[in-house]
Amino acid sequence: MPYISVIRMKEITEDVFYIGVNDHETDLFEGLWPIPEGVSYNSYLVKGEEKVAIIDLVKILFVDEFLTNIEKKVNFDQIDYIVMNHIEPDHSGSLLRLLEKAPQATIICSKKAKGMLNDFYKVTDNIVVVGEGDELDLGGRKLVFYMDPLVHWPETMLTYDNKDQILFSCDAFGSYKALDIGIFDDEVNPDEYYEETIRYFSNIVAKYVKYVQKAMAKLTDLPIKMIAPSHGIVWRANPQRIIDLYVDLAARKAQPGVAIIYGSMYGNTKNVVEYVAEGVKEAGVPVTILDFSRHHLSYLLKESWQNKGVILGIPTYDGGPFLGASYYLHLMKRKNLRERIVGFFGSSLWSGRALLQASEQLKELDWEIVEPLLEFRGAATEEVLQQAKELGKKIGEMTKE
Ligand SMILES: Cc1cc2nc3c(=O)[nH]c(=O)nc-3n(C[C@H](O)[C@H](O)[C@H](O)COP(=O)(O)O)c2cc1C
Ligand SMILES: [Fe+2]
Ligand SMILES: [Fe+2]
Incomplete structure (x- = not known):
């Protein structure tokens, strides 16, 4: 530069x-x-x-x-x-x-x-x-x-x-x-x-x-x-x-808006991101998209501090959340970032549970968990994609309140 x-x-x-x-x-x-x-x-x-x-x-x-x-x-x-x-x-x-x-x-x-x-x-x-x-x-x-x-x-x-x-x-x-x-x-x-x-x-x-x-x-x-x-x-x-x-x-006061942060090994989780983002846009609030593996935690932390809403796309990996997401969850706790509105989506294949584990960790920080936890097997169906869009819209709307 x-x-x-x-x-x-x-x-x-x-x-x-x-x-x-x-x-x-x-x-x-x-x-x-x-x-x-x-x-x-x-x-x-x-x-x-x-x-x-x-x-x-x-x-x-x-x-x-x-x-x-x-x-x-x-x-x-x-x-x-x-x-x-x-x-x-x-x-x-x-x-x-x-x-x-x-x-x-x-x-x-x-x-x-x-x-x-x-x-x-x-x-x-x-x-x-x-x-x-x-x-x-x-x-x-x-x-x-x-x-x-x-x-x-x-x-x-x-x-x-x-x-x-x-x-x-x-x-x-x-x-x-x-x-x-x-x-x-x-x-x-x-x-x-x-x-x-x-x-x-x-x-x-x-x-x-x-x-x-x-x-x-x-x-x-x-x-x-x-x-x-x-x-x-x-x-x-x-x-x-x-x-x-x-x-x-x-005061940890955040702006209306949503940070979508995702990780993906083979694209199944990634394919859903644009639908979530579409929903957030329909709610009329700013949306930022970041990748657990490609953006440094420094930026993930900044966007999570700044935005009232966070939507996490997490595939299941070794029986738990994808690694980048694990680091992120740990950082939220270390920095004691409290009271965000959070939604989840992510692909798994046999055991699942990434989303449940992640949501339990964020509950401890008084994050408001928005249902449903959108965990799906393999590739997302048309129904999942529509649910993802609705989730984005719902959380986008909630950040305006
Ligand atoms: C290294 C690795 C470990 C995985 N561990 C699990 C697991 O413990 N439980 C499970 O349900 N799926 C597991 N999976 C399957 C993935 O969650 C599944 O393939 C999912 O579709 C990946 O989403 P993605 O395409 O967004 O990466 C694993 C996949 C890989 C590559
Ligand atoms: Fe200094
Ligand atoms: Fe200093």
Whole structure:
């Protein structure tokens, strides 16, 4: 995929600068989630009248570029503080190399983060631990810290700049997709980042929705002009759009629409998919079709988080659900995705039972199982195809309620 990585050293405001980097080398984020369009590790330089702070660092792989970005703005001996919202190595990996250049800098982090800095980097000195609501005066502007545990790790916090009213939110509001075109929502097509924010949320943050809700509650009284996460774009034209999205995602609030996800060894299950989709379309809601074997779980999870309705096409395999479906069912449980409307169809030959087993697993997550479980022997008959269409329509209609 062609791309240009020309966006560097952008001014966020007169005294706040983007000093992050783009990653087009890593194929799987956290060794797991595909990032075909890369990812950015955002870092920010904030200048007060008296003090200079850097907020969040970048993955070690890009440390040279990162140090160059810093050097273009300040001398290393001018850096007073390194604010570390989160110690996951995508935001902390460059710490030792930065400290070599700026040994005078004081690290600002939460209590749990201090322990992690020792665990990862054996850094123990010159650390100031901050707690909820603590302030750091840079001269003419203050940074205020809000604890944000489990969004994404237990040590995570948010940093708020009270002069420019910028929320440096680290993983919260973050997305995949590198910043090749621009760093602001008004410089790029924000819809692309919006979609990748949903995928990032479902993959990375979703497990801890309760904590996301707690964090969102804290933000309601804060005047926010910009949201500056540590992955993806800075939301300055319309920060409310991404705040509203997060409120919905954290509430597991889904849109009317159906994700049809199927697997098939010899096409018997696959042949039914178009009938199910036809039914959903008749209900007048969006439909997305994904394949257990050919789409990564990352995307299956995103679509399941986003859509109120899910219809699973699962053949029986070794006495249970087709393998890709088993992984999917396991993931729904791990991510604790609750309360979807779900239907099933699938071919079997002798024992069957894939659909029954799958539905029992999803019942535990309070998914509403829509009857009938459309399990058929071998090839689907005309009657099965019509039932499949009806199932699609019924579930499509239900997602509108
Ligand atoms: C490797 C393999 C394992 C299977 N295991 C079972 C099984 O345990 N129980 C069963 O009823 N059918 C089993 N089948 C038969 C399939 O479920 C049946 O052929 C079905 O039509 C496959 O649907 P598909 O064409 O959508 O892949 C198995 C088929 C294969 C290839
Ligand atoms: Fe993280
Ligand atoms: Fe991150």
